[in-house]
Amino acid sequence: MNFTLRQIEVFAAVARLGSFSQAAQELFLSQPAVSMQVKSLERAIGLRLFVHAGKHIQLTDAGSELNVRATRILRMSAEASTAMADLREVRDGRLRVVATTTVGIYLVPALLGAYHQRHPEVAVSLEVANWERTSERLFSGEADVAVAGTHLQEGLKMEPFMDDELVVIAAPDHGFAGRSHVAVEDLEKEHILVRETGSGTRAALEHLFRERGLELRPAMDLSRNGAIKQVVKAGLGIAVISRGAISLELSVGELIVLDVAGFPIVRAWNIITRDNHTPPPAVEAFCREVREGKAS
Numbered sequence: 375m376n377f378t379l380r381q382i383e384v385f386a387a388v389a390r391l392g393s394f395s396q397a398a399q400e401l402f403l404s405q406p407a408v409s410m411q412v413k414s415l416e417r418a419i420g421l422r423l424f425v426h427a428g429k430h431i432q433l434t435d436a437g438s439e440l441n442v443r444a445t446r447i448l449r450m451s452a453e454a455s456t457a458m459a460d461l462r463e464v465r466d467g468r469l470r471v472v473a474t475t476t477v478g479i480y481l482v483p484a485l486l487g488a489y490h491q492r493h494p495e496v497a498v499s500l501e502v503a504n505w506e507r508t509s510e511r512l513f514s515g516e517a518d519v520a521v522a523g524t525h526l527q528e529g530l531k532m533e534p535f536m537d538d539e540l541v542v543i544a545a546p547d548h549g550f551a552g553r554s555h556v557a558v559e560d561l562e563k564e565h566i567l568v569r570e571t572g573s574g575t576r577a578a579l580e581h582l583f584r585e586r587g588l589e590l591r592p593a594m595d596l597s598r599n600g601a602i603k604q605v606v607k608a609g610l611g612i613a614v615i616s617r618g619a620i621s622l623e624l625s626v627g628e629l630i631v632l633d634v635a636g637f638p639i640v641r642a643w644n645i646i647t648r649d650n651h652t653p654p655p656a657v658e659a660f661c662r663e664v665r666e667g668k669a670s
Contacts, residue, residue, distance in 0.1 A: 382415070385441075387401055422434050422436065423436060467656030469497070469518060471519055472502075472516075473500065475504060476538075476575065476615075477538070477643050478502035481521070481643065482500060488663070489660050489663060505525055507572075508522055512530065512648055518647075518653060519647050533645045534643065535642075537641070537642055538640070539616070539618075541614070541620075542561070542632040543612065544612045544630055545629065556632055556633055556634045566579075566612060567611045578641060582639065593610075594611065
């Protein structure tokens with residue numbers, strides 16, 4: 375049994391109005407077109423739906439049964455159309471973002487705040503993790519989009535949208551304070567505080583040391599930028615950190631940026647999604663607005 379939604383719509387109009395001609399006017403169709411739709415529906419079902427009683431038409435038993443269900447079908451169709459329009463126009467849906475630590479704390483909340491103002495009906499969530507956890511969330515489908523530095527990984531699509539600078543920080547009374555052109559080789563002798571394994575910041579520092587033929591011997595591993603800043607302020611070592619994470623400390627003179635050769639290391643913040651995966655409208659809107667600079 376095959377029939378179309380249009381046939382159901384025409385049938386329901388005839389049943390409600392009790393007239394083929396009035397249904398034709400309401401639907402902006404000719405009366406023969408309405409009759410043809412109803413006859414096609416009757417052929418598909420194999421039952422008569424209307425009988426003529428003088429100048430009037432009446433529903434048959436089959437027509438009455440179908441009319442009850444036709445009302446439900448048309449209501450569900452309208453609800454589905456509204457739901458799809460809400461998703462298409464980003465009036466509904468969800469946005470699950472996972473971000474690496476630095477960008478997740480210092481940039482993504484502002485991006486999500488701007489997004490929420492434009493799309494208040496969308497349910498938004500944010501998880502902050504290191505890169506290993508971030509990529510796991512994407513591949514498992516537990517997150518829709520990630521924001522992180524550049525990590526070339528098969529199966530992921532990366533779109534840069536903003537530059538970030540990694541700088542070397544120290545306490546204001548550090549021996550390198552005020553010194554110009556500190557050599558990277560001089561850092562090898564310092565107590566260097568580093569982020570945990572899996573961090574993009576640590577990976578960038580390890581890459582620089584390898585390029586220079588140097589050995590990175592961390593004095594301490596710390597999993598949060600806040601902890602690194604506190605330990606550096608206490609004079610227990612130097613560290614590499616995103617400039618965006620230290621604006622307050624620089625403004626009040628609690629930390630300084632050292633002039634080290636090879637720094638700042640410029641890296642990109644990226645919108646990251648799975649390859650060959652079409653994101654839902656709410657997610658695509660976030661990605662588009664970040665690319666266009668609207669989510670700020």
